[in-house]
Structures are given as structure tokens and as C-alpha cells.
Amino acid sequence: MDGLYLICVTSGSGLPVFTRSVGNVKQLPFPVIGSLNAVHMFAANHEAELKSTATEDARIVWKEFHDSLVLIAVHCGNGRVVDCELERLLDRTWAAMVLLYGLEELRQIRNVERFKREIKVCHPLIDTLLRRVELPVFSDVTGAVEGVLASEATALQNFLEAFVEAADTPYGCLLSHGRLVGATAKWWDLSATELVLLSLLGLSFSPCSCRDVPIYLPDKSPTVPHRLMTFKLMAHVEVWVICGPTPSLSQLEMEIARFWVAAVDTLHQVRQIHPRNFPASIDVDNNILGFILINAATHHSVTSVDVRREGKDSGELRGRREALREFYGSVWDSQMGGPVTEEASTDVKHTITDSYTVYSSHKCYAHICGNYQIFVLFSSKIPTYAMRNVCKKTLDAFVKDKSVMI
The missing domain is CATH 3.30.450.70 (Beta-Lactamase)
Structure with missing residues (x-):
């Protein structure tokens, strides 16, 4: 091992x-x-x-x-x-x-x-x-923070903005199963490194109803501390804010019910999207076992290894994650340019937009179109010649669906 x-x-x-x-x-x-x-x-x-x-x-x-x-x-x-x-x-x-x-x-x-x-x-x-291979997300290798695509996100954004204003800070986000559902404009202004580390920090926390953690922002504020406050709204759903010295944790905790009780049903609907992580309105090919979709401009991504909610055992889903990780690392680091960071070099003589690998148990295909990158894990049944077309159609389905934003 x-x-x-x-x-x-x-x-x-x-x-x-x-x-x-x-x-x-x-x-x-x-x-x-x-x-x-x-x-x-x-x-x-x-x-x-x-x-x-x-x-x-x-x-x-x-x-x-x-x-x-x-x-x-x-x-x-x-x-x-x-x-x-x-x-x-x-x-x-x-x-x-x-x-x-x-x-x-x-x-x-x-x-x-x-x-x-x-x-x-x-x-x-x-x-x-x-614990790279054990993580339920890919953000440690892609450099892009993972989100949940939900048509309800627009409605929930209004609740988030109101709560963040009460906390007297421009930085706030809403998470479901550790993935971003929505965030304020200032939260999205954080660097890719900060976005990824904050999401991974959430995976390292022990469960609790609320917490107040001193943090620094490695790029925006590496020497001046801030406070990360997190609040559990329901199982697997949290709201986060980054504040200064005020308000206190207890003051903001008392405001949770006032700002979020009207959003309970909507939050429950968003929570149900896991582990698919994208809405049923987006249809994907039956040969797709999993994918990583990245918007390099926003450092935002959506991933799934259970696209049809098949109820597969954890061992099989972990195998899909490992296969996607291996494929991403092999084609991105060696062929397609490197991780999604502000510092990634663009000084290349030509751009590779497509790459694929065929294994006995599965097939993989990568496609880049503008700011979007998609890495797809297919079953071995799909004809190799069909993978490119399916990849492009899948990417188009996500980009053109106006009910979600990636």
C-alpha cells in the first residue's frame, strides 16, 4: 500500500x-x-x-x-x-x-x-x-471550490444576503454537504487558494451546531486575523460568515431562526440534490459514471460520481472517485496545462483541448471549451468514437441551463 x-x-x-x-x-x-x-x-x-x-x-x-x-x-x-x-x-x-x-x-x-x-x-x-483519495471532493487537485447546482439557489441567495448584512460583513456562504450552494460577491472575490482551503477546513471540522474560529486569509489578509463563524441550519446544511471583532457568536446565533425559518423547505430541497449535486432538469448520458466540471474563470466546480442516484455502495463510488482523480492528474498535469490557479502559466505554443484514455473497466475523456473544463468517467460500454460528442453535449447542457450557474 x-x-x-x-x-x-x-x-x-x-x-x-x-x-x-x-x-x-x-x-x-x-x-x-x-x-x-x-x-x-x-x-x-x-x-x-x-x-x-x-x-x-x-x-x-x-x-x-x-x-x-x-x-x-x-x-x-x-x-x-x-x-x-x-x-x-x-x-x-x-x-x-x-x-x-x-x-x-x-x-x-x-x-x-x-x-x-x-x-x-x-x-x-x-x-x-x-487524505486525498479519501476525500469526497476533488478541490485539492483541481484548485476549484466545489458547489451544488440548484435552481433554488437564487431564492436562497436573498436569505443569505440578509443574514450576512446582519453580521455586518460582506463575506458569507451557504453550504450543503460541504459544497457551496451560494455565496456573496466578496466571498467569490477570495483567491482560489482561500476558497479551496476554507472548503477543506469544513471537512476537517468535528460536527457542532456553531463555531467561532480565528483565521487569516493567506492572500488577502495573511497577517491580520478574522473570525470564521459557522452555523448549522439543519443536518448537512450550514451558513458561514467571515467577520471582524463583532458581532459575537451568541448574538448571531440568536438571529438564525429569524432569518432562516422561512427558508427551511427550500433548504431541504437543496439538500436532497446530494449526492447527484446537480438538478434533475439536466439530463446526462446513461454511459456517464461521474464527472468533474470546472469554470476556470470563477474557480467554481461541480462534480458527481452518482449521477443517477443508483444507490451504489461506498466502495464502488470511491473507485469512481479514484479513477477520476487519476485521470485528471494524468491529463491535466502532463498535457493540458496545470491546476486552476491565478499563477497558472498560459505561455504555451498550442492548446490541447481533448484527451482520452481507455481502460478495461472504464473510459475517460477530457474536453476544454473556453473557461470550461470537463473530465468524464464513462462505462466501458460506450464506443470510443462517441465520447467526444457526449462530452460536448453534457457541457452544453450545464452551460445553457439558465436555472443553474457554473
Whole structure:
């Protein structure tokens, strides 16, 4: 079984801060951690930058941040993984640490032992990033936040705007099963990194009726803290706001019933869209098992591995997610340009708009049209020549349906 280590050490001194892991792997002994840091330091002392290396059964990637901390990713096993995937994990881990601890505190570590205790606040989110194949969403690899497409979203937007105004903040969103149903304009103005990390942060939370969490915005406000307040409206449905010092959690909690009681029936209807995640008004081909649809302009996506609500067991649905993840990673990182980020390079000599892969158990097809990217998992029964046409028709169905917006 493949395993993955994520190691954090201080720059220069190489003092270990934390090690997180996933998979059937043993705890790394201190001499191994020391050696991994030492080879990186050796290269730096000789004016060389060591980014990655590979052994017979492992791939290792290093990255230093702000001359303060070095993050090391070690992938063990025979599974396919590429350097850019591990580097993306390190970047997301650093951003997660900024989100929950603050950039200034990460730059200036005065007491390592205290820092090791305090940085534990980031462990649940980091562990969520490491559990890539187990996640019910794809946003950690696509760089786009996942949403639920619902015709009721427009009506719910009015309730959201009123509640956000009462919280005296422009930042708010409504979620169903951890996916965005609606958000304010300012929420959509957050960077792709911030949108994705906030959604993954929600997956790392333990269930509760409400919470008040201090956060930093890695791109918009990495040194000034804000408060993320979340409120459970019903099972699997929450409303979030990002506020300043006021109002208090208890004050806003008292307003929940006043603002949302009239929306209960509509919220229930939206909740029922899961796990399909898009309305019945959009019909898809019977050969489609799952898909990832991304709007690169808005960093918004919708995904599904149960398009017909077939009641498949969790093992089969997980297999579909893994197949889609593998296909996305193989064609996007190596052929079609890279993850959806503001920094993604557009300096290419030509653009690949279509790619497909055929397996014995399934088939996959990717198609890009303007800002839209669609990655489709098909059953093996579909004729290979038909996949492109079905992909284009599916994309058109989503884009042209005026009752939803992606």
C-alpha cells in the first residue's frame, strides 16, 4: 500500500516541528528526518536548490518557505505520483498553516517548543489534505471550490444576503454537504487558494451546531486575523460568515431562526440534490459514471460520481472517485496545462483541448471549451468514437441551463 509523509522542520537548524502521515507506514525515526533535511541544507550551502529526487520505492520533494520552515513530502510505494503533485501539496500545506496560524508568526519563530504545541491547530486540516483519495471532493487537485447546482439557489441567495448584512460583513456562504450552494460577491472575490482551503477546513471540522474560529486569509489578509463563524441550519446544511471583532457568536446565533425559518423547505430541497449535486432538469448520458466540471474563470466546480442516484455502495463510488482523480492528474498535469490557479502559466505554443484514455473497466475523456473544463468517467460500454460528442453535449447542457450557474 502506498504511503505519504509530510515533514516540517525549521530552516537552518533543521529542528523537527511535526510529521504527519497517511497509509500503512511506520513512524519516521529522527535520523531519517535529519538526513532528509541535511541533504537539502548541503545543496543550499553549495548554492544549489534541491527540489526533488527519487529512489526505487520513494519520491521526495522539498520546499522552503520564507527562510523559516522547510516542508518535505515523501511518497512511498508503487503508485503513480509526480513532482508537481507533491509540490502542490506542500504549497497547500503552507497556505493551510498561514490560514490558521498567520504569516508573521510563521516567519518569526521565537520559541520552537511553543511553536510545535501551537501549530497543532493546523493538524486536522493538514491531515485532510493528506487524505486525498479519501476525500469526497476533488478541490485539492483541481484548485476549484466545489458547489451544488440548484435552481433554488437564487431564492436562497436573498436569505443569505440578509443574514450576512446582519453580521455586518460582506463575506458569507451557504453550504450543503460541504459544497457551496451560494455565496456573496466578496466571498467569490477570495483567491482560489482561500476558497479551496476554507472548503477543506469544513471537512476537517468535528460536527457542532456553531463555531467561532480565528483565521487569516493567506492572500488577502495573511497577517491580520478574522473570525470564521459557522452555523448549522439543519443536518448537512450550514451558513458561514467571515467577520471582524463583532458581532459575537451568541448574538448571531440568536438571529438564525429569524432569518432562516422561512427558508427551511427550500433548504431541504437543496439538500436532497446530494449526492447527484446537480438538478434533475439536466439530463446526462446513461454511459456517464461521474464527472468533474470546472469554470476556470470563477474557480467554481461541480462534480458527481452518482449521477443517477443508483444507490451504489461506498466502495464502488470511491473507485469512481479514484479513477477520476487519476485521470485528471494524468491529463491535466502532463498535457493540458496545470491546476486552476491565478499563477497558472498560459505561455504555451498550442492548446490541447481533448484527451482520452481507455481502460478495461472504464473510459475517460477530457474536453476544454473556453473557461470550461470537463473530465468524464464513462462505462466501458460506450464506443470510443462517441465520447467526444457526449462530452460536448453534457457541457452544453450545464452551460445553457439558465436555472443553474457554473
